[in-house]
Amino acid sequence: MYWYIIFNVATQYGISGTTAKAIAASVERAVVEGALGPGAALPPVRRLADELSVSPGTVGAAYKELRRRGIVVTRGRGGTVVASAPAVASRRPPKVPAGLRDLAGGHPDHRLLPGHLPSERVIPVARSHRATPRTARLEETVREWLGRDGVPVDHVTFAHGALDLIARLLSVELRPGDAVAMEDPGYHHLLDLVTALGLRAVPVAVDDQGLRPDALRAALRAGVRAVVCSPRAQNPYGGCFSAERRAQLVDLLRGEPDVLVVENDHASAVAGAPLHSLATGGLTRWVHVRTVSKFLGPDLRWAAAACDPVTLARHDGRLLLTSGWVSHLLQEAVYRLLTDDGTSALVDRARQAYAQRRDALIAELRTRGVTGHGNSGMNVWVPVRDESAVVNGLRTHGWWVAAGARFRLSAAPGVRISTAGLEPAEAVRLASDFVTVLGESEATYGG
Structure with missing residues (x-):
């Protein structure tokens, strides 16, 4: 009976094709349409190969491609199943029931967000936004903002939010299958992002002071290529680096000059705790990211980042080839809010x-x-x-x-x-x- 149920999964969910590409596409389509939900089991390789009249190697190649793209995962004897947050069907929170x-x-x-933008006339100008991607006065304001907390500001850049910047950096720096140290528990959108990029998340336990040094040490020994963490307002645990914890983490990371350290200070101004940034520890590869959505408004999809020169070049090089720049109108809105006394x-x-x-x-x-x-x-x-x-x-x-x-x-x-x-x-x-x-x-x- 067990094999009969598994055998018919291919027919039930529309898995078809005679090439690895076609089989993978049919599985992806089933996931996108909801026919295959998170955790759903795919047929064993040989069973599906028999049903589709192809070689086991063809099915194996299809499953490998799906794993590489973060659509499915393999659980040893548990077989191949749809990922809990498949890259083609981003996980969204359950809808809030009425009345709750x-x-x-x-x-x-x-009620604690600005209700309007400080008024100022916007004058259209003809210029190359790619040549000048950041407005001068917002860039200067950002240097002052980050510099007050001791973050080095020799190299700064902008992005369309923290997830946008982190996704761009990880896709430039790493390759599918590479390991990334992630907070556990951690921000679910970041966990989903790592899976979607085909990367492997290595859990690093957290406590009330953020990343635990023993857990980070184990992750570094496991060969992670990047570390993603929050210095304060850690989501969901709420931890924040103390000066002592920061020093312990910096000591570990200084011994790994090729590991990119991504510090996501997403709540910054409303975190309710001082910043003890890893960026002040003299690391080789690092980036400190700040957004304004938590205190200026979720629709302000903008982030500022300070980083080392190599990281800046790699990020901005990829940005130039894609969206090119962050809207100057958005930059002006952020500038006005950041500098408004009210x-x-x-x-x-x-x-x-x-x-x-x-x-x-x-x-x-x-x-x-x-x-x-x-x-x-x-x-x-x-x-x-x-x-x-x-x-x-x-x-x-x-x-x-x-x-x-x-x-x-x-x-x-x-x-x-x-x-x-x-x-x-x-x-x-x-x-x-x-x-x-x-x-x-x-x-x-x-x-």
Whole structure:
């Protein structure tokens, strides 16, 4: 019966073709259309070869191509299955059910974002944007902004957001199959990006101070070509580098001059913690990335980066060949907001509010015997035994939180609670409901 079910997968999901290219394309089409979902098993090589009347080598080549492109993964005796976040069908968060309080999205509080752009007339000019990709006054503002935290600013560049910049760098620096050290638990879009590029994610455990030195040491010994991390507001755990932790990590990375270190300071101005940047440690290959979406608005798809000269040349060379530059209109909008006194006051207020709301939930959980992690940023990570039971249990109380599976590689289970819009008074009820649900789930888990 088992082989009969597997055998008919090819017919059921429309796997067809007589060449490796055609077979791979048919599998990709099935994934795109949803006929093959994450975790779905593909037929064993020989079985599919028999059904399609091709050689096992042809099917094997098709599966190899699908693995290289991040569409499927091989699990030893578990066979070949569709990746949990296939590169052709980007994983999106579940839709928030009607009537629930959304604490899963990780978004900033819209009430603490600028409601308008400072007015200024935009004068069209005829010039080569490729020759001058960055406006002079925004570039100078960025140098001042990063320089205040000690980040070297001899070489800076812009991109269309942090994911855009990181994707461009990894695609230039690495080749499919190369290993990348990734925070575990970590930002799910970055984990998906690494898979989509055909790279191999090596989990590096985190704690309240970010990357753990012992875990990073193991990843470096495993031969990673790049390290992607957050110095503060680590998503979802909330860790932030202390001065001591930064020194420990720098000591390890200095011994690996060929490893590219990507530091994603995504929350920066509203992280609620000082920056202890790896970029100040004299590393050979490094890039420090900052975005403004968390405190100026999610639609401002812009990022600034400081980096070493080799990284700058490789990034900007690829940018020149693709989009060419970041919109100067967008750059002007970012400049006006970064230099506007009213906006600066609003950002200060947001930083204080986010810290207060995050700390309030952690404190309320702690008084009830539950440990939450969130030294910085907009999220609180709570370890649990059964993610689904807790998520579904909180749903019955009117809360919608994120199951940790989206963020984990090999880390223990947990749930992520976004606290950006959670008022301290609400934290009391949430913590109480959480404890109730946790007790119910553990009773069920224990039988």
